[in-house]
Amino acid sequence: MATAAEDLVASAKKLAAATAVTTHYPKSPPKYIGIGSGSTIVHVVASIAALDPSLTSSTKFIPTGFQSKQLLLQHNLEILDIDLLPPGENISVAFDGADEVDSQLNCIKGGGACLFQEKIVAVQAEKFVVVADFRKISKTLLTPTTWPSGIPIEVVPSSYPYVTAKLQALGATQVVLRPGGKAKAGPCVTDNGNFLLDSVFPTLKEGEDVVQDLAEAIKGIVGVVEHGLFYEGSSGWKGRPTVGYFGMEDGAVKVLEKGGWLAA
Numbered sequence: 001m002a003t004a005a006e007d008l009v010a011s012a013k014k015l016a017a018a019t020a021v022t023t024h025y026p027k028s029p030p031k032y033i034g035i036g037s038g039s040t041i042v043h044v045v046a047s048i049a050a051l052d053p054s055l056t057s058s059t060k061f062i063p064t065g066f067q068s069k070q071l072l073l074q075h076n077l078e079i080l081d082i083d084l085l086p087p088g089e090n091i092s093v094a095f096d097g098a099d100e101v102d103s104q105l106n107c108i109k110g111g112g113a114c115l116f117q118e119k120i121v122a123v124q125a126e127k128f129v130v131v132a133d134f135r136k137i138s139k140t141l142l143t144p145t146t147w148p149s150g151i152p153i154e155v156v157p158s159s160y161p162y163v164t165a166k167l168q169a170l171g172a173t174q175v176v177l178r179p180g181g182k183a184k185a186g187p188c189v190t191d192n193g194n195f196l197l198d199s200v201f202p203t204l205k206e207g208e209d210v211v212q213d214l215a216e217a218i219k220g221i222v223g224v225v226e227h228g229l230f231y232e233g234s235s236g237w238k239g240r241p242t243v244g245y246f247g248m249e250d251g252a253v254k255v256l257e258k259g260g261w262l263a264a
């Protein structure tokens, strides 16, 4: 049976999801909608499935992994794999969860091991809406209390000892090869057949390009496919959300935009 604290988190996710969908799902039928991964996205998909069918029946929904594909199937929503999005076409809105979100809307994602697909969908979306609960909010990224396992980094399997050493040289204080589930001997294997290195770095200071500097250093290591930093810096936009919806402990939904928190 769920504890009171678990119930509180679940209802915070549900309310934030409903508010985000009501506000950001297009009012005329969109061609493409992106669907992220995790436990919060379950509520987003339920809210989308409850919309008037005229808004969803001609839409193709682009999943970010096995779990979100199954969710879309359960709700009879039409699926399009991201590699079939025609070149030059954009996704109207991508909805997704997050593991940690800073005051500038930069995020850590990948707790569900889907960070590569989540990023390739996010960067092709006109609007990227993140939905989460109050536990994910932090002033700066890599706050030990918010997402203690650090940045998920997807690596080609044969490169993981090399990448581990390079991450340590970059300042990582802990690098863990993510284990598989209880019934899996060996590491977690992503939907792309890769491994994940959960990498703890010291808490990032506030500053214009602090997230970008770390992100680019990680991406520069041979063997790294992608990392879970979704951000924007002076060299460009790399998946920072347009807006974040957070279900709070008191039953409110708080909205974070690039310029700061919106008044309730």
Ligand SMILES: O=C(CO)[C@H](O)[C@H](O)COP(=O)(O)O
Pocket (backbone or CB within 6 Å): 036, 037, 038, 039, 040, 041, 096, 097, 098, 099, 108, 109, 110, 111, 112, 113, 114, 115, 118
């Ligand atoms: O990045 C993710 C998966 O790779 C998820 O969006 C993230 O882990 C949030 O999950 P949840 O909604 O269960 O808190």
